[in-house]
Amino acid sequence: MSFSKRNINVTSRTVIFTLVAMLITLFIAPQFSAHAESYGAFYVEANLPENQYDPNVGYFDLMMEPNMKQTISFDVINQGDQPMRASINFQNGTTTLNAEKSYIHEETPDVSMKHPMTTMAVLRTQEVIIPANQRSTIAIDVTAPSVAFDGVSVGGFSVTADTIEIQADTSKKAKGEIQIESRTTYLIALQIRMNETKVEKNLNYIKSGAEVVDLKPQFVSTLQNDRAVVMNDISINGTVTPEGSDQPIARIQKQVGGILPNTQFPIAYPVQSQKLEPGTYVIDLEIKSGEEVWHWQEVHTVEPDTADAVNDGSVIAKQTNWMLVLVVGLLLIIVILLVIILYMRYRQQRERRNA
Structure with a gap:
């Protein structure tokens, strides 16, 4: 077999291998993606106080008097076998797209809101490390307004848990670096009322x-x-x-x-x-x-x-149809490679005729 013919065969195999690899990349590879498994081995539990208005709910529903001060708390329980970091945030209750309740969005209070929850409740801590199979108590100081209001004011705590892994390297340990691996969040509401006066609904x-x-x-x-x-x-x-x-x-x-x-x-x-x-x-x-x-x-x-x-x-x-772009690009590459193969075969045949 001549060198020219061997070169044609090698080129053909290369083209086939390239096309197969491109097809695998195009149609198979996009199906795979990296996904970190969520850490769910924790939960939160409200420690309901004596002035809980509705004892049958799992969130805070407090009946308070003017100028009343109290400290409430909830526990974050780590049921897992590794330490976790709990980050706690507190926001006024908001209503989001298409009438969904939310306690995680920071928004300017509506002009009709006379007593925002964030003016009545203050978190003592916003972050805590909880060892495996242990719990930590999060305290909140609550102060009622000096004048009683009708209806309710609502806010909420969001507890975000990260699994943590202290770096093995000594220098990184000295810096206290923490590697976040996965995350999940729990919510617990806080509702305050000061009387049982019924408030009519209005939109x-x-x-x-x-x-x-x-x-x-x-x-x-x-x-x-x-x-x-x-x-x-x-x-x-x-x-x-x-x-x-x-x-x-x-x-x-x-x-x-x-x-x-x-x-x-x-x-x-x-x-x-x-x-x-x-x-x-x-x-x-x-x-x-x-x-x-x-x-x-x-x-x-x-x-x-x-x-x-x-x-x-x-x-x-x-939006651009990226699949169409990829397919057109692939076809263009195929055409170019086929043109190269046909040209090399034509040149080989011409060399044979001239030999």
């Missing part, structure tokens, strides 16, 4: 708009709970319809939600076409909480500049 429609939510173009209604009352069992039914039409182009339906006291929150309606068009729309929204029902109809105009800005900020509206 206000603040404004309409269009923006990018969860990387998609969506219409948005901003609502406000301006009362110191928790609303449970929230259901939402809303549509957005072009003016003069009876076919909605965006919709929100939700059966279970919750709204915390004195908060503002957005209701988002995903655009079905995944692209926002300028024009005038009618927003129809109904929210129920128990026997209470609120219904609004709002007319909202989306200007061309707003539609362009929302669509440009949307990943869906402008």
